[in-house]
Amino acid sequence: MNVLVCAACGHHLTEPLRPLPELPPRPADGLTVDVPVAPDGLTVDVPVDPDGPADDVPVAPDGASHAPSTVPRxxxxxxxxxxxxPFVPYPDPERVESAVPGGRGGAPDGPGRLVSAGPRDTLVVHPEDSAAFLARDxxxxxxxxxxxxxxxxxxxxxxxxxxxxxxxxxECYGPYEIHFLPDAVRTVPA
Structure with missing residues (x-):
């Protein structure tokens, strides 16, 4: 078991966690709808179950609507x-990449897609395993x-x-997860 700690000050950021050998799969890509996610026009494709009810987004105990977490508690x-x-335009509109976990971003100013150019090798945790240790920026x-x-x-x-x-x-259109910046945290034995 490990704990994620702040690289700057050593403060614990999570409860004790076990490492998984790889990130579990996210929901398969299928039928999607564009959902606006930012005032600047950024949209993401939200997976939709064509056989499920229109309001099939789960409601959490805290009353929030969000999809299941990719990583278990x-x-x-x-x-x-x-x-x-940051997000960058991808020149091939047929290419499908994830702009945010579980979704792709539509370019706000025309055809094409935006893809993530953000950090790689983020540490993904179930949000409830870190809620007591973090503050909203x-x-x-x-x-x-x-x-x-x-x-x-x-x-x-x-x-x-x-x-x-x-x-x-x-958000309701993607997995419920928190991504720790690899340069901002360290793993230490619990």
């Missing part, structure tokens, strides 16, 4: 793919209709020193 995994901001503006979109970069800071350490994705 008590575990963490490394995501080798780019995660979150007061400068963060990236909210969506049901939760935090994560489209504007790190939105969680260390509860000890205030350093930006992670991005929470809790």
């Amino acid at each position: 008590g575990a963490y995994a490394v995501d080798p793919e780019p995660c979150g901001a 007061p400068a963060s503006r990236g909210t969506g209709c049901c939760g935090e979109s994560g489209t504007e970069g790190p939105n969680r800071v260390c509860g000890g020193c205030g350093a930006p350490v992670a991005t929470l994705f809790s």
Whole structure:
């Protein structure tokens, strides 16, 4: 078991966690709808179950609507793919990449797609394993209709020193997960 700690001050950022050998798969790509996620026109494709009810987004005990977490409670995994901001245009509109976990971003100014050029090798944790240790970055503006979109970069800071350490994705269109910046945290034995 390990604990993630702030690289700047050593403050614990998670409960004890076991490492997973790889990031569990996210929901398969299928039928999607464009959902606006930012005032600048950024949209993401949200997977839709064609056989499910229109309002099949789960409601959490705290009353928030969000999809299931990719990582189970008590575990963490490394995501080798780019995660979150910044986003860059991808010249091939047929190419499908993830701009945010579980979704792709539509270019706000025309055809094509945006893809993440954010950090690779983020440490992915179930948000409830870190909620008591982090604070919302007061400068963060990236909210969506049901939760935090994560489209504007790190939105969680260390509860000890205030350093930006992670991005929470809790919007209804993607997985419910938090991505710790690899340079902002260390793993230490629990």
